[in-house]
Amino acid sequence: xxxxxxxxxxxxxxxRLPGKPLADIGGLxxxxxxxxxxxxxxxxxxxxxxxxEAVATAVEKAGGRAIxxxxxxxxxxxxxxxxxxxxDPERRVEIVVNVQGDLPTIDPSEIRASLxxxxxxxxxxxxxxxxxxxxxxxxxxxxVKAHGRPVAPARMHxxxxxxxNAKGSGPHYHHIGLYAYRRAALERFVAxxxxxxxxxxxxxxLRALDAGMRIDIVVVDTVPLGVDTPEDxxxxxxxxxx
Numbered sequence: 001x002x003x004x005x006x007x008x009x010x011x012x013x014x015x016r017l018p019g020k021p022l023a024d025i026g027g028l029x030x031x032x033x034x035x036x037x038x039x040x041x042x043x044x045x046x047x048x049x050x051x052x053e054a055v056a057t058a059v060e061k062a063g064g065r066a067i068x069x070x071x072x073x074x075x076x077x078x079x080x081x082x083x084x085x086x087x088d089p090e091r092r093v094e095i096v097v098n099v100q101g102d103l104p105t106i107d108p109s110e111i112r113a114s115l116x117x118x119x120x121x122x123x124x125x126x127x128x129x130x131x132x133x134x135x136x137x138x139x140x141x142x143x144v145k146a147h148g149r150p151v152a153p154a155r156m157h158x159x160x161x162x163x164x165n166a167k168g169s170g171p172h173y174h175h176i177g178l179y180a181y182r183r184a185a186l187e188r189f190v191a192x193x194x195x196x197x198x199x200x201x202x203x204x205x206l207r208a209l210d211a212g213m214r215i216d217i218v219v220v221d222t223v224p225l226g227v228d229t230p231e232d233x234x235x236x237x238x239x240x241x242x
Contacts, residue, residue: 002094004044004115007083008034009069009076010101012052016228021055021101023233026240028062030227031055033104033240035064041111043097049083075204076100077179081190084183096186098179104236106178106224114180117155117216124185124213127158127205129173130223137174138166144203146175148217158215161203174223179205185213 010021010031017023021031031048038046048059048066051073056066067086073079080098087093095118099111110128117126129146137143141163148156156173166172181189188211195210197203208215227236 003092004095004097005084005088005093006038006041006044006046006097006099006111007080008038008046008048008099008101009079009083010048010050010052010055011071011079012055014102014228017230017233020227020233021050021052022058023227025104025233025237026242029055029058030104030233030236031059031101032062032064034099034101034106035059035062037104037106037108038097038099038111039064040108042108043112043115044093044095046099047083047087048101049079051079077186077204078190081186084186091183094183096181096183098181100177100226102227103178103224104227105239107220107222110176110220110222110224111178113218113220114178116218118180118182120216122214123216124182125189125205125208125215126180127215127217128176128178128220129156129217130176130220132166132170132172132174138172144175144177146173146217148173151216154219156217156219158205158209158217160209161201161205163201163203173217173219175217176220176223177226189213 022029051071059066069082117123148158195207197206
């Protein structure tokens with residue numbers, strides 16, 4: 001595989017769970033759990049990109065690597081782009097995997113799975129989704145639904161993503177916000193202005209689709225728990241209890 005770097009954006013200013021990268025889960029900060037899952041994927045070095053000295057210190061104390069980035073980034077993609085430029089000015093890295101810093105239960109095999117579509121030169125970005133089994137998710141606007149055209153077993157060419165209610169017989173897919181970018185695709189993406197669809201849905205990936213970039217979706221078995229609220233944190237603690 002081309003040289004790959006895993007970047008984990010982490011900021012302290014979460015509105016629903018302030019300071020969540022440092023939230024304790026089983027004696028370790030949440031961000032350290034994410035770093036370890038990314039390391040276990042064994043696809044490349046895992047580095048946390050953060051605007052917080054406290055996050056960087058926690059990661060480094062646990063034996064990981066962190067890099068400081070600006071505090072004014074509009075998105076995680078902008079943050080990882082800054083980190084990439086600082087970490088790899090020689091441009092050796094060809095693929096960047098963006099793993100959200102609030103996914104402490106993500107399966108390392110699913111991080112690895114995100115790379116497969118990039119073997120196809122036509123694909124700019126790849127991401128993940130899982131079949132929705134819980135009927136409540138079909139009408140939950142916090143569950144992003146992925147729509148795509150099948151191109152291979154467990155793989156789709158993305159058509160759109162939406163927060164709207166799922167309609168029709170399905171299957172319907174729960175989008176998982178992990179992205180593997182070709183470096184050139186990431187650089188192009190962050191240079192684009194937000195699209196109207198992106199602003200309406202509040203979904204950054206629509207900017208890429210609206211610009212004609214190709215996103216392929218790998219269908220995986222499970223949706224990792226995203227920690228956004230105190231209730232989510234309690235669930236993560238139960239799932240990761242020794």
